[in-house]
Amino acid sequence: MGHAAMMSDFLRQCGGVAVIDGGFATELERHGADLNDPLWSAKCLLTSPDLIRRMIKSSHVDFGFFRLAANHKTLDLDEGVHLDYLEAGADIILTASYQATIQGFKNKGYSVEQGENMLRKSVELAREARDIYYTRCHEAQTKDTTGDKILKQRQILVAASVGSYGAYLADGSEYSGDYGDAMNLEFLRDFHRRRVKVLAEAGPDLIAFETVPNRLEAQAFAMLLEEENINVPAWLSFNSKDGINVVSGDSITECVAAAESSNKVVAVGINCTPPRFIRDLVLSIKKVTSKPILIYPNSGESYDADIKQWVQHTGVSDKDFVSYVNKWCEAGASLVGGCCRTTPHTIRSIYGTLSCKSSDPSLVFEAPRPRPNEG
Numbered sequence: 001m002g003h004a005a006m007m008s009d010f011l012r013q014c015g016g017v018a019v020i021d022g023g024f025a026t027e028l029e030r031h032g033a034d035l036n037d038p039l040w041s042a043k044c045l046l047t048s049p050d051l052i053r054r055m056i057k058s059s060h061v062d063f064g065f066f067r068l069a070a071n072h073k074t075l076d077l078d079e080g081v082h083l084d085y086l087e088a089g090a091d092i093i094l095t096a097s098y099q100a101t102i103q104g105f106k107n108k109g110y111s112v113e114q115g116e117n118m119l120r121k122s123v124e125l126a127r128e129a130r131d132i133y134y135t136r137c138h139e140a141q142t143k144d145t146t147g148d149k150i151l152k153q154r155q156i157l158v159a160a161s162v163g164s165y166g167a168y169l170a171d172g173s174e175y176s177g178d179y180g181d182a183m184n185l186e187f188l189r190d191f192h193r194r195r196v197k198v199l200a201e202a203g204p205d206l207i208a209f210e211t212v213p214n215r216l217e218a219q220a221f222a223m224l225l226e227e228e229n230i231n232v233p234a235w236l237s238f239n240s241k242d243g244i245n246v247v248s249g250d251s252i253t254e255c256v257a258a259a260e261s262s263n264k265v266v267a268v269g270i271n272c273t274p275p276r277f278i279r280d281l282v283l284s285i286k287k288v289t290s291k292p293i294l295i296y297p298n299s300g301e302s303y304d305a306d307i308k309q310w311v312q313h314t315g316v317s318d319k320d321f322v323s324y325v326n327k328w329c330e331a332g333a334s335l336v337g338g339c340c341r342t343t344p345h346t347i348r349s350i351y352g353t354l355s356c357k358s359s360d361p362s363l364v365f366e367a368p369r370p371r372p373n374e375g
């Protein structure tokens, strides 16, 4: 089956609209992780993989090299962020690799091999969370009640997150898209090349190029997919701070054109952008693409780049966020979730709003059987 057909089948099985997970790094922080580091969420690949996937209760689990790197105190949790999102109804979970780059790990003293292992680990953790989730769905069939958790057998996609060059720089340029006049396509392709290849080979269902701040980087990603013969479908997602252009000032139409140039790009859209801007952006994108449109806005809170913190109570409540969801779908969105500062509660609310959507009864999903020694 071709990439585009895979995506439309998946969306049909989801009842027309798929639920993407919510803020990942900010959710790790909400659980006590200190991410004040150039690696941001990727720091947890080193220090707390259990927080990403789930709490490890048995003491004989071996993290190999990661055990050496683990220096955190055990967090008081019985779940991890991926599982929390799956149980909130997410159909797609994004890996912890947003700010994970071989260059970034190298700056921290790790070898290229260790950096590559960390990238692979991000995909493994999400896949393991999915396996655990499928086991729980299986077990839930024999129970009368599952509480508030969504434990429904369905196809879940693991999307390998790839943040921008600006995210690696950690200097605010992922929200300005300003890489200086000397920046060029070749540099950006070379920067991302090995990382994208390693992630693709680690077995995700999708690659999520996210928070892409300008057209040049979108073109670089589209070219890389071809040049490296990447056999995993991808999405391209931009951020905006005015509802008209992407953050660099490049027009959203031109940015979407970069996505249009590749058959491997199966969806295009917007993330980490305040909810109030989304509807107009979806309408603009719709005019220039026939690919499915994805959106996962942030909470609308403002970010203080000087103190590197989100300013609390400047955004919208989950109730208000969710009141937009149907409008976004009417405008043309078919994958909806949340970005920074949204939580499993936000995703649970999105799921609730969309759950009246009908799913196609002819598409019954058989989850893979849990592997021996698991669950």
Ligand code: MET
Residues within 6 Å of the ligand: 022, 023, 024, 025, 026, 041, 094, 098, 161, 210, 211, 272, 339, 340
């Ligand atoms: C700055 S946008 C961050 C996107 C990433 N998937 C996360 O939620 O952490």
Ligand SMILES: [Zn+2]
Residues within 6 Å of the ligand: 271, 272, 298, 339, 340
């Ligand atoms: Zn975000």
